[in-house]
Amino acid sequence: xxxxxxxxxxxxxxxxxxxxxxxxxxxxxxxxxxxxxxxxxxxxxxxxxxxxxxxxxxxxxxxxxxxxxxxxxxxxxxxxxxxxxxxxxxxxxxxxxxxxxxxxxxxxxxxxxxxxxxxxxxxxxxxxxxxxxxxxxxxxxxxxxxxxxxxxxxxxxxxxxxxxxxxxxxxxxxxxxxxxxxxxxxxxxxxxxxxxxxxxxxxx
Amino acid sequence: xxxxxxxxxxxxxxxxxxxxxxxxxxxxxxxxxxxxxxxxxxxxxxxxxxxxxxxxxxxxxxxxxxxxxxxxxxxxxxxxxxxxxxxxxxxxxxxxxxxxxxxxxxxxxxxxxxxxxxxxxxxxxxxxxxxxxxxxxxxxxxxxxxxxxxxxxxxxxxxxxxxxxxxxxxxxxxxxxxxxxxxxxxxxxxxxxxxxxxxxxxxxxxxxxxxxxxxxxxxxxxxxxxxxxxxxxxxxxxxxxxxxxxxxxxxxxxxxxxxxxxxxxxxxxxxxxxxxxxxxxxxxxxxxxxxxxxxxxxxxxxxxxxxxxxxxxxxxxxxxxxxxxxxxxxxxxxxxxxxxxxxxxxxxxxxxxxxxxxxxxxxxxxxxxxxxxxxxxxxxxxxxxxxxxxxxxxxxxxxxxxxxxxxxxxxxxxxxxxxxxxxxxxxxxxxxxxxxxxxxxxxxxxxxxxxxxxxxxxxxxxxxxxxxxxxxxxxxxxxxxxxxxxxxxxxxxxxxxxxxxxxxxxxxxxxxxxxxxxxxxxxxxxxxxxxxxxxxxxxxxxxxxxxxxxxx
Numbered sequence: 001x002x003x004x005x006x007x008x009x010x011x012x013x014x015x016x017x018x019x020x021x022x023x024x025x026x027x028x029x030x031x032x033x034x035x036x037x038x039x040x041x042x043x044x045x046x047x048x049x050x051x052x053x054x055x056x057x058x059x060x061x062x063x064x065x066x067x068x069x070x071x072x073x074x075x076x077x078x079x080x081x082x083x084x085x086x087x088x089x090x091x092x093x094x095x096x097x098x099x100x101x102x103x104x105x106x107x108x109x110x111x112x113x114x115x116x117x118x119x120x121x122x123x124x125x126x127x128x129x130x131x132x133x134x135x136x137x138x139x140x141x142x143x144x145x146x147x148x149x150x151x152x153x154x155x156x157x158x159x160x161x162x163x164x165x166x167x168x169x170x171x172x173x174x175x176x177x178x179x180x181x182x183x184x185x186x187x188x189x190x191x192x193x194x195x196x197x198x199x200x201x202x203x204x
Numbered sequence: 205x206x207x208x209x210x211x212x213x214x215x216x217x218x219x220x221x222x223x224x225x226x227x228x229x230x231x232x233x234x235x236x237x238x239x240x241x242x243x244x245x246x247x248x249x250x251x252x253x254x255x256x257x258x259x260x261x262x263x264x265x266x267x268x269x270x271x272x273x274x275x276x277x278x279x280x281x282x283x284x285x286x287x288x289x290x291x292x293x294x295x296x297x298x299x300x301x302x303x304x305x306x307x308x309x310x311x312x313x314x315x316x317x318x319x320x321x322x323x324x325x326x327x328x329x330x331x332x333x334x335x336x337x338x339x340x341x342x343x344x345x346x347x348x349x350x351x352x353x354x355x356x357x358x359x360x361x362x363x364x365x366x367x368x369x370x371x372x373x374x375x376x377x378x379x380x381x382x383x384x385x386x387x388x389x390x391x392x393x394x395x396x397x398x399x400x401x402x403x404x405x406x407x408x409x410x411x412x413x414x415x416x417x418x419x420x421x422x423x424x425x426x427x428x429x430x431x432x433x434x435x436x437x438x439x440x441x442x443x444x445x446x447x448x449x450x451x452x453x454x455x456x457x458x459x460x461x462x463x464x465x466x467x468x469x470x471x472x473x474x475x476x477x478x479x480x481x482x483x484x485x486x487x488x489x490x491x492x493x494x495x496x497x498x499x500x501x502x503x504x505x506x507x508x509x510x511x512x513x514x515x516x517x518x519x520x521x522x523x524x525x526x527x528x529x530x531x532x533x534x535x536x537x538x539x540x541x542x543x544x545x546x547x548x549x550x551x552x553x554x555x556x557x558x559x560x561x562x563x564x565x566x567x568x569x570x571x572x573x574x575x576x577x578x579x580x581x582x583x584x585x586x587x588x589x590x591x592x593x594x595x596x597x598x599x600x601x602x603x604x605x606x607x608x609x610x611x612x613x614x615x616x617x618x619x620x621x622x623x624x625x626x627x628x629x630x631x632x633x634x635x636x637x638x639x640x641x642x643x644x645x646x647x648x649x650x651x652x653x654x655x656x657x658x659x660x661x662x663x664x665x666x667x668x669x670x671x672x673x674x675x676x677x678x679x680x681x682x683x684x685x686x687x688x689x690x691x692x693x694x695x696x697x698x699x700x701x702x703x704x705x706x707x708x709x710x711x712x713x714x715x716x717x718x719x720x721x722x723x724x725x726x727x728x729x730x731x732x733x734x735x736x737x738x739x740x741x742x743x744x745x746x747x748x749x750x751x752x753x754x755x756x
Contacts, residue, residue: 025320025390032386040424047454054451129440132449139435
């Protein structure tokens with residue numbers, strides 16, 4: 001190795017424009033990653049639809065789905081997307097207390113959604129291995145539930161960091177934005193799942 | 205959504221501000237965030253796995269010297285063929301081409317100080333060692349035995365523990381690949397030096413962009429297939445169990461939706477290497493820059509819609525065979541565009557027969573053979589007869605060994621001086637090239653004949669009428685194994701004692717040659733300014749670095 005000279009360090013003062021400065025590309029990175037995630041759910045949807053086309057009756061007998069609870073759950077999750085946006089609006093005005101309030105409410109709604117999901121699993125009367133529909137049902141909703149859980153963890157992370165005064169400001173809140181984008185993504189996926197699994201089952 | 209992308213001044217690629225001194229050898233064994241360290245980590249890691257996978261191949265070829273299974277238990281043979289394929293793809297070509305050359309070269313070529321997300325980059329690399337250990341560890345449980353394709357029902361009934369480890373290993377490697385792709389895309393879109401517009405970006409970077417888009421779109425689909433397979437093996441679901449209402453064909457679709465594009469993941473970066481090596485060593489501007497860029501992108505898009513040509517014998521309906529035959533023949537066109545562009549670049553050039561150039565020329569020949577056998581296989585009427593014979597084995601070894609591995613060697617000979625600051629020995633390089641070329645053709649050319657005569661692939665025992673040709677292949681495999689020795693000696697010796705390379709030993713014009721060899725941490729003191737195209741050989745500014753200041 002050559003003895004490379006020390007790269008000069010930047011002054012720590014704010015606002016120094018130099019080519020060492022590193023812009024924040026995390027939002028763009030997250031969006032790129034979500035494209036990949038969409039394909040993952042897309043593959044699951046495709047598997048589900050192929051099976052749906054193959055079976056004479058879908059869902060097969062004895063594995064019917066219930067509609068009321070998931071409908072309430074859908075309502076909760078979709079509204080939570082608006083709630084989290086109020087948090088984003090708040091931080092853009094520099095209102096950290098508002099951010100904390102709305103994000104905490106979102107996390108709570110996410111937790112209620114998951115609890116509803118668990119309750120549904122417990123009361124449906126069939127399990128993962130009952131038949132191919134049950135396989136799809138549990139794997140798809142479970143996989144989505146895992147994403148909701150990750151979303152809640154991200155939101156809790158934002159809440160944890162927002163304790164520090166000045167960590168999020170009206171100008172600097174990329175982490176807040178990323179948690180929100182991810183939450184919207186999880187929400188959109190759920191609406192598609194709801195249509196595929198529940199609505200199409202009733203239309204049948 | 206918040207638009208909060210403000211410049212954060214004073215923030216280095218994470219972790220490097222504490223590391224102004226050059227890297228020590230042990231830094232290469234740590235969670236290092238420098239893209240150049242990560243690139244070399246990928247290259248060395250993958251070469252170790254290349255040797256392991258190669259050893260497996262040699263053992264298999266030794267078994268095939270005689271028609272009977274007299275050396276190995278057939279189950280072990282199955283485990284070897286499965287893991288040979290898996291390791292060569294997920295442990296060697298993909299990490300070496302994308303992780304190794306991609307990480308080392310992309311930031312240097314576009315004038316960036318590092319990748320967009322250095323820590324994510326290191327994380328992606330460090331997912332690979334556990335993935336490799338899972339594969340090797342699976343041999344304690346008999347090893348996965350259902351081929352690298354892991355089709356159910358075979359993968360559901362053989363060596364369940366080992367098969368599950370295999371699935372987890374591929375999911376890990378796939379996740380690493382997705383994270384890497386995110387990093388490459390963001391880096392190339394956002395971090396090119398301001399004086400480099402899209403049409404001045406080196407062709408290797410264009411190839412990496414196409415590769416990353418492809419990996420981003422296809423890998424998650426494989427992950428779904430493998431997750432469902434894991435559920436079928438371990439948790440009693442029946443996605444792929446026909447007796448319980450499942451469907452094995454769905455697995456094949458999920459698998460090939462990734463695994464055909466995986467072929468392009470393994471060859472597009474190599475095409476990028478070709479487009480760099482050939483103009484430099486023939487001292488001519490590349491022929492058809494825009495055509496090569498376009499063909500990479502067309503391969504990326506059309507390559508997503510050809511996967512069913514692996515499934516012509518899976519009860520595929522005629523309309524599907526027709527559609528995918530046509531799309532397969534179409535995807536050969538952009539590849540042909542590249543081949544002709546390289547030939548036109550060579551034409552009338554001042555060719556220097558360096559080891560890098562020799563491997564590039566070897567690739568040109570080998571890949572055309574592999575490409576033509578690919579076109580025959582892509583045609584449904586021929587494929588129905590050739591499916592699962594040695595003709596297929598011959599075809600994909602011509603494109604993957606004659607293509608990818610030759611290209612990786614060309615890249616190593618070309619950029620080793622930049623990576624280490626030392627030249628490789630040219631004489632050993634030429635010996636290496638001749639042995640590799642002879643070995644590869646001796647091993648894989650006769651397999652075409654075996655295939656057309658109907659010898660099935662993936663068998664430890666075969667009809668005695670095929671003995672002679674198999675023996676030729678086995679001898680070829682030994683030549684190939686032997687050919688690695690001069691290369692290893694060369695690399696290890698030159699790394700320490702090789703002739704000093706200087707900043708730009710090939711007098712190349714891309715930006716990586718404007719800094720020191722090996723490049724300093726953060727690549728340049730002052731970012732280079734692009735004053736002309738990356739391949740303007742023989743035009744104004746020829747032989748001069750494209751910058752105002754050098755890094756050393």
